[in-house]
Amino acid sequence: MKLIIDAMGGDNAPQAPVEAGARAARELGINIVLVGKEQVLKNELSRYTYPEDKLEIVNADEVITNHEEPVKAVKTKKNSSLVVAARMLRNKEGDAMRAMGNTGPLLAAGLLIVGRIRGILRPALATLLPTENGPKLLLDAGANTNCKPENLVQFAVMGSIYMKNVMSVEMPSVGLMSIGEEEGKGDDLTKKTFSKLKSAPINFYGNIEGRDVMLGTTDVMVCDGFVGNVVLKTVEGMGSFLGKSLKRMFLKNAVTKIGALCLSSGVKELKQLIDYREYGGAPLLGVRSTVIKGHGSSDAKAVFSAIKQAKKAVETNIVEEIKSSLTKIDLSEKKEEI
């Protein structure tokens, strides 16, 4: 398989994607394409060893910055690393693509260049969250606001396929994010979605609440992208608050520094548990090829995790499985409407 990496996006580009790309070519036996400014990438690449037949550079001179309007940027910057990578993916010059940085341009490239799977109403950005119960998938994490029940049903199906194929969870359970456990609780959207999820081809758990996020009550958490994005950023904010609080606590004085030393292995474990880098990136589900979005601050380790994730998504044929699941969802939808 061949993985296309936009090597210019994110805070640590091009170092992180180049280092991870070289490592992937070396360790995973897959072909890597690094897309970006050729000379910059060549220089960076010279610091690493890698099998030359497994790694190529494709030149792309432009870079989309954080301040550009996403759709416009993707439409006009034809030679940006993101657009070149997405075009290669659409033209089947690679099996999957990995980009990082701002969500907007990646979504735009995914929708406008790679394209939706026919029948998918709105692709969803899914994100793996660390929980007490292992990594769980939250979707939509911000690609779609003002969702309809049909969107959430498709998110539930796509999320289930992802957890089954990439995270090896048998019969992933799906929770509908709401504000009460009972069927009747929630807002108009969740109430309408609940009955549709009951007849969807998934292992539906029922409603979940905010407290279930960190408990990891279900393998998949389904919600409108507004809610999902607020939840995701709240969790990230709590994680960073926790990190800062611990640091302050540890560095207070000589005694607390000894305390920190005594606890170092436990702190490391906790850090690892809530470290997004362990979990790779956020897949954009519902587009015609595997597209993984990395966190803007991804380092080489995070990029490498995302590459492994993309590899598994390709090997387990996520896209094809989503396509074939659509017949099942559509049928149950039509039945309800009759």
Place this chain on the structure above:
Amino acid sequence: MKLIIDAMGGDNAPQAPVEAGARAARELGINIVLVGKEQVLKNELSRYTYPEDKLEIVNADEVITNHEEPVKAVKTKKNSSLVVAARMLRNKEGDAMRAMGNTGPLLAAGLLIVGRIRGILRPALATLLPTENGPKLLLDAGANTNCKPENLVQFAVMGSIYMKNVMSVEMPSVGLMSIGEEEGKGDDLTKKTFSKLKSAPINFYGNIEGRDVMLGTTDVMVCDGFVGNVVLKTVEGMGSFLGKSLKRMFLKNAVTKIGALCLSSGVKELKQLIDYREYGGAPLLGVRSTVIKGHGSSDAKAVFSAIKQAKKAVETNIVEEIKSSLTKIDLSEKKEEI
């Protein structure tokens, strides 16, 4: 002033409300009414000292349980402690009321018995969250789903008055919970609300995101009750996750136990920071008298905090100020509609 306490609700009733009520009568110089099963309350009260002229018991034989449909329970259980307390408040036999336990029945009692302030479209449940920047107010925290922009504008105004009067914040800043900082970001509701908040009589900061919750970027965070409830419970879940993680880390072995000892003062500070008990309860804003909802698991300390909070709300005339603010909001609303 006289504070009415539903002494039968919550996990630690009647012990926690009775202990806190006795303490409040002793220390705060206010009159306390404990509503509930007379003999039970008398027995509990005999364990504490208090000025007898400042504390009375009003009998209420029934108790609303967690499993009852809130509106029905409030309408039929006329002798429940909650309904008796709310009726006393409506009849001006007290200045404020404090109840704890499930949100549903309290909201129903607030709306159906105490009643909305004329002009308030939907009262809001507001909750103080611990942040890096001190306690901040999130509303609506779950009383209202499917809000309209007009609701959010009223929440913003009521939240500002609360933070100014009860938390002594001059010119409280108000953030609109959204999924991007710029004005155009968000869903249909937040986009429409943004422009209305710009002309509302508040110190409007603009959009905030999930990560601003723990940063405490603004004094007031405004959102639909679905979003607010999910955020609140996500934060509570993260807090509990953090507590469990630290405990596990500390108790791992002899060395980590020493570490925990070295850090005990810092841990205590952190616990205190994220301890809901320090922040009292959640005010129901927009009803005709001060109503404070306590956390279901409130202990005596938490109830006492909530009593102090209710006292300040009464002393600073929150209800009157909300009433008189309405003319300002209504005017700006009408202007926009013309």
